[in-house]
Amino acid sequence: MTDSLALDGRGPLHEQIRRAVCAPIISGAWPPGRRVPSEHELMALFGASRMTVNRAMRTLADDGLIVRRRRTGSVVAAATGDRAVMSIGSIRATVEAGDQTYSYESLARRHARASDDSAGRFKIAAGTPLLNLSCRHFAGGRPTALEDHWINLAAVPEASDEPFDKTPPGEWLAARLPWPKSQYVVTALNAGAAMAKLLDLAPGTACLKIDRRSWRNGVPAAFVTTLYPGTGHALTGEVAPP
Amino acid sequence: MTDSLALDGRGPLHEQIRRAVCAPIISGAWPPGRRVPSEHELMALFGASRMTVNRAMRTLADDGLIVRRRRTGSVVAAATGDRAVMSIGSIRATVEAGDQTYSYESLARRHARASDDSAGRFKIAAGTPLLNLSCRHFAGGRPTALEDHWINLAAVPEASDEPFDKTPPGEWLAARLPWPKSQYVVTALNAGAAMAKLLDLAPGTACLKIDRRSWRNGVPAAFVTTLYPGTGHALTGEVAPP
DNA sequence: TGCGATTTGTACGTATGTATT
DNA sequence: CAATACATACGTACAAATCGC
Numbered sequence: 116m117t118d119s120l121a122l123d124g125r126g127p128l129h130e131q132i133r134r135a136v137c138a139p140i141i142s143g144a145w146p147p148g149r150r151v152p153s154e155h156e157l158m159a160l161f162g163a164s165r166m167t168v169n170r171a172m173r174t175l176a177d178d179g180l181i182v183r184r185r186r187t188g189s190v191v192a193a194a195t196g197d198r199a200v201m202s203i204g205s206i207r208a209t210v211e212a213g214d215q216t217y218s219y220e221s222l223a224r225r226h227a228r229a230s231d232d233s234a235g236r237f238k239i240a241a242g243t244p245l246l247n248l249s250c251r252h253f254a255g256g257r258p259t260a261l262e263d264h265w266i267n268l269a270a271v272p273e274a275s276d277e278p279f280d281k282t283p284p285g286e287w288l289a290a291r292l293p294w295p296k297s298q299y300v301v302t303a304l305n306a307g308a309a310m311a312k313l314l315d316l317a318p319g320t321a322c323l324k325i326d327r328r329s330w331r332n333g334v335p336a337a338f339v340t341t342l343y344p345g346t347g348h349a350l351t352g353e354v355a356p357p
Numbered sequence: 358m359t360d361s362l363a364l365d366g367r368g369p370l371h372e373q374i375r376r377a378v379c380a381p382i383i384s385g386a387w388p389p390g391r392r393v394p395s396e397h398e399l400m401a402l403f404g405a406s407r408m409t410v411n412r413a414m415r416t417l418a419d420d421g422l423i424v425r426r427r428r429t430g431s432v433v434a435a436a437t438g439d440r441a442v443m444s445i446g447s448i449r450a451t452v453e454a455g456d457q458t459y460s461y462e463s464l465a466r467r468h469a470r471a472s473d474d475s476a477g478r479f480k481i482a483a484g485t486p487l488l489n490l491s492c493r494h495f496a497g498g499r500p501t502a503l504e505d506h507w508i509n510l511a512a513v514p515e516a517s518d519e520p521f522d523k524t525p526p527g528e529w530l531a532a533r534l535p536w537p538k539s540q541y542v543v544t545a546l547n548a549g550a551a552m553a554k555l556l557d558l559a560p561g562t563a564c565l566k567i568d569r570r571s572w573r574n575g576v577p578a579a580f581v582t583t584l585y586p587g588t589g590h591a592l593t594g595e596v597a598p599p
Numbered sequence: 600t601g602c603g604a605t606t607t608g609t610a611c612g613t614a615t616g617t618a619t620t
Numbered sequence: 621c622a623a624t625a626c627a628t629a630c631g632t633a634c635a636a637a638t639c640g641c
Binding site: 200355 | 382383384385388389419422436437438440441442443444445446447450531532534535536537538540541542543544545546547561562563564565566574585587588590591592594595596597
Binding site: 427428431 | 623625627
């Protein structure tokens with residue numbers, strides 16, 4: 116039973132091998148710490164070359180299902196916690212995916228300097244010029260999100276010339292900072308009076324708050340807080356052993 | 358300038374090639390849609406074999422930075438939204454990571470059947486036996502989370518024999534269902550009276566609610582709702598172009 | 600301490616298949 | 621149909637890490 120590994124004949128060989136080894140792991144038949152057959156054993160088992168077996172095993176290691184070490188071989192990884200992949204798309208995309216018309220309103224645009232107000236969260240030298248933008252997003256005419264952007268003008272100087280009256284800052288930034296390094300912090304908070312009014316909610320309503328810091332080439336580029344009515348928006352994610 | 362790609366001499370060759378091609382993409386020098394040099398061109402550029410170049414390009418494609426198509430070649434992918442990886446560890450691990458002592462209390466344990474109460478969210482045949490568990494988690498003696506588990510006994514029959522008075526159901530399930538397919542939905546909600554009392558909060562306090570559905574071999578296995586005080590807990594995630 | 604054996608990591612060369620223009 | 625460029629797969633070789641003797 117320990118070696119009832121079988122190929123299913125569907126798709127590329129390295130995928131079949133990956134699935135064959137994956138199955139007893141996700142079924143629990145091979146508990147964490149159990150040794151996985153070596154590449155040579157799998158070569159003999161399946162009649163495949165080592166490159167092919169190696170690719171299958173490397174993929175499993177990349178996905179975190181096994182841990183590979185030289186000489187000692189590979190073992191099933193300990194299931195720590197989930198690492199869920201949350202898709203955080205643009206607000207426009209989210210709204211339009213729900214077949215509603217999207218619109219946007221700029222609430223404020225002002226220049227500031229670091230170590231002033233909420234910019235302290237940013238970890239940049241005091242005095243660094245920042246651009247602060249507040250805006251509101253609508254789905255079908257109803258407010259659906261508030262956003263507060265702090266853009267580091269030392270890192271993104273072009274932002275100075277942009278009025279942000281038509282283009283939401285999130286989309287503008289995404290176009291200029293493709294694939295930045297980012298950190299997200301998601302919490303819940305009670306809407307204050309001003310926030311509740313802007314979102315058309317009763318004061319105190321629970322809201323989802325998503326803070327995002329992003330860097331460009333190691334330099335802090337933007338700090339964005341997004342607020343959603345708690346009942347009107349959800350962050351969804353998935354974990355799937357491939 | 359379009360071909361000022363250079364290796365840095367550090368680490369394996371395929372990593373160097375990946376970094377060399379990654380750099381102009383994340384800097385924005387190569388905008389989405391721009392053609393990436395073909396494998397043959399990169400072979401000639403770097404003097405590497407096609408297998409090595411292929412591995413570098415395949416990794417970039419796996420990470421979503423490029424899209425590969427036969428005949429037409431590879432292009433820089435459009436930056437859609439972020440796909441943040443949120444680590445959702447066990448509550449015990451989270452508490453102990455903050456140097457607090459963890460404890461756990463079982464509040465309820467009862468048998469139920471599907472299409473009864475909140476089990477309807479589950480999409481399983483009516484009448485399927487379920488086990489419902491409520492529990493509370495403490496960090497340093499103070500309540501830090503509430504959990505409500507619905508376990509499908511048709512998928513996880515061993516749960517019937519487990520009292521869950523010492524072992525939190527989350528940990529018990531994690532040990533028996535390693536790497537299940539899971540879906541997460543994160544929302545915010547106002548604490549009701551009972552919830553507020555159990556979490557030692559003022560009624561109405563914003564809480565973070567994490568719903569998790571998990572499947573085992575395609576069969577729904579468990580539905581878990583976790584509630585955290587909104588101010589006392591955060592879900593954090595990261596996006597990093599490797 | 601050193602040495603050999605095992606196992607994975609990297610890289611090469613080559614060949615053939617497949618999707619697309 | 622031909623050309624292009626990626627996809628898969630084989631065989632080989634050497635390097636690096638590590639374990640046991």
